[in-house]
Amino acid sequence: NTSPHLPYLKQCLTLAEHSPPRPTNFRVGALLLSRKDDDPTFADDRILSTGYTMELAGNTHAEQCCLSNYAAVHKVPDEQVGDVLPVEPGRKLVMYVTMEPCGKRLSGNAPCVQRITRTREGSQEGIHKVYFGVKEPGTFVGESEGCQMLTKAGIEWEHVGGLEREILTVAFAGHENAEEEVRAALEGKEKGGSDG
Ligand SMILES: Nc1nc(=O)c(N)c(NC[C@H](O)[C@H](O)[C@H](O)COP(=O)(O)O)[nH]1
Ligand SMILES: [Zn+2]
Numbered sequence: 001n002t003s004p005h006l007p008y009l010k011q012c013l014t015l016a017e018h019s020p021p022r023p024t025n026f027r028v029g030a031l032l033l034s035r036k037d038d039d040p041t042f043a044d045d046r047i048l049s050t051g052y053t054m055e056l057a058g059n060t061h062a063e064q065c066c067l068s069n070y071a072a073v074h075k076v077p078d079e080q081v082g083d084v085l086p087v088e089p090g091r092k093l094v095m096y097v098t099m100e101p102c103g104k105r106l107s108g109n110a111p112c113v114q115r116i117t118r119t120r121e122g123s124q125e126g127i128h129k130v131y132f133g134v135k136e137p138g139t140f141v142g143e144s145e146g147c148q149m150l151t152k153a154g155i156e157w158e159h160v161g162g163l164e165r166e167i168l169t170v171a172f173a174g175h176e177n178a179e180e181e182v183r184a185a186l187e188g189k190e191k192g193g194s195d196g
Contacts, residue, residue, distance in 0.1 A: 004042055005160045008033075008096040009133045011050075013166055016062065016098050019053040020176025024106075027138075028062035028171060030097040032070065032127070037090050048086070048093075049073070063101050063112035070176045078125070082119040082126050092128040093119070098167045100136045100159075103145035113146050117153035129156040133167045137185045139175075 008031065015029025032170045036044040051065030058069070067081045075086035085093060095101075100114040119126030136144035150157045168185050172178040 003160055003162065004040075005096070005131050005158075008131070008165050009160055009167075009174060012062075012098045012118060012133070013163060014097050015050055016167075016170045018055070019062070019170075022054070023025060023175050025059070025061075025140075025174075026171035027173055028097060028099045030062040030066040032066050032093065032095050034086055034088065034091050035094050037092060046061060053063075059107055059109060061102065061105075061112050063095065063097055064110075064115055066095070067115055076183055078115075079118070082121055082124055085119055085124060085126060087124045093126065095127050095130045096132070097130065098133045098163075099171060100132045100134065100144055100146045100157075101130060101150070102136060102141070103149045104141045106140050111146075113149040113153075116150070117155060120153065120155070127155060129158065131158050131160050133160055133163045134171075134185075135159065137168070137171075137181070137188075139181065145189055153175040 012029035017026045019027035022144055031050045032048045033142045034046040043102055049066050049070035051069055053061045054060055055065040056068055068078050071078050071081040076084050099117055103111050103113045105111050116127050130150060147157050164186060168182045172181045175181055
């Protein structure tokens with residue numbers, strides 16, 4: 001019984017493979033779609049945008065590029081992407097990303113959770129739910145606060161299991177001891193008991 005979310009996470013993984021390997025971040029892929037309520041087979045999904053780590057100039061994250069690409073297509077600055085995201089009765093905006101959106105970044109740049117929650121400012125509903133394939137490993141910022149921050153902002157999130165090894169292998173590709181890091185991250189998951 002494969003989850004209906006897996007094809008989307010696989011698409012995000014393919015996006016992540018376009019990301020230039022770096023020791024200082026993770027290679028991640030993200031996509032944004034509009035989903036009809038009560039559409040169990042996701043037959044009426046509409047992909048709105050995609051992004052991957054460092055797709056756009058500078059030290060950019062996948063979710064950041066996904067939102068920035070959408071803003072650019074609609075000719076608004078990144079900060080106003082919430083104003084141009086579709087607001088359609090009976091449909092919700094959903095983001096898929098291979099790794100939990102960051103709540104803090106070593107660089108100090110605006111974390112992706114903040115970029116996601118800002119889509120809900122003002123009247124529009126913005127992004128309703130985020131699905132991701134792995135929690136952020138503790139490599140750079142320790143235990144991630146991303147999920148708690150999403151919950152606090154009223155945004156649902158869900159970890160979709162099944163692709164952890166593949167996602168981590170791609171994410172760590174630019175790191176010194178990538179294989180060791182993947183093993184440690186996977187053990188951490190197992191040590192942490194079954195994930196929800
Ligand atoms: N969800 C997610 N998408 C990404 O595209 C990406 N690169 C990360 N990575 C999270 C990691 O915590 C940060 O990459 C480090 O904290 C370094 O921070 P910078 O990236 O230099 O701002 N996380
Ligand atoms: Zn981020």
